[in-house]
Amino acid sequence: MVYPSKTNRDTIISATLSLVEREGAEALTLRRLAAEIGVTANAIYRYFRSLEVLVAAAADAVAKRLHNFVESSMANWPPALPPDQRVRRLLMLHGEFTTNNPSLYRILFSASREAEAELPTPHWRGQLFLQSMNIIAPLVSPSDATLATTTFWSLMHGIWELRRAGVLKDKGQDAIDDYAFEALIRGVHR
CATH class of the missing domain: 1.10.357.10 (Tetracycline Repressor, domain 2)
Structure with a gap:
């Protein structure tokens, strides 16, 4: 499991785009994305207040x-x-x-x-x-x-x-x- 300090905004956005490209936007959830990156969903919340803001960033x-x-x-x-x-x-x-x-x-x-x-x-x-x-x-x-x-x-x-x-x-x-x-x-x- 990657510690939150070992991830960043760009890594999260890149993983989001990769997941969406592979499986479509309907596959995007914070838990699914966190598992892709190897962090907890709370680590993503450090950079994005909500899934809606993450989608906007993507x-x-x-x-x-x-x-x-x-x-x-x-x-x-x-x-x-x-x-x-x-x-x-x-x-x-x-x-x-x-x-x-x-x-x-x-x-x-x-x-x-x-x-x-x-x-x-x-x-x-x-x-x-x-x-x-x-x-x-x-x-x-x-x-x-x-x-x-x-x-x-x-x-x-x-x-x-x-x-x-x-x-x-x-x-x-x-x-x-x-x-x-x-x-x-x-x-x-x-």
Whole structure:
């Protein structure tokens, strides 16, 4: 059994993500996680007040991972890429992350705002939104950037969640993504 001083916040979050990736978010309990790490559940409480705050910290770590994935992938594209193509690339990257990390994606939006507020800043879910807004903003007026980004996120994450749930199985997933993207771009240019 590892003593509490031999574990830390990062180890707990890493073990949380590992457990979620292997067995899904429904397997996550403080007792199960403590057993994974080799500590008592009370040792986890030293770092996280509740399971809800731990889930928020895990979601924050996933948001940071997705943010960094998008940032490094976008850096490999020409800076002169037209804005609508940059948005299409953003859509593809989020979709790729979602497809390759379904359990982590699921936890990304499961944290409550109240629990997230207890985390150190920056809050990566917010940073992820700002990253998307910076890519989408050149297509719209400055006053519409937040609304356009919220609409983009709602549309895309709704599609991906329906896909994850199997609702869109055998429905031409690429065609749905392309249609949604084209509808969004047409709406923005209107």
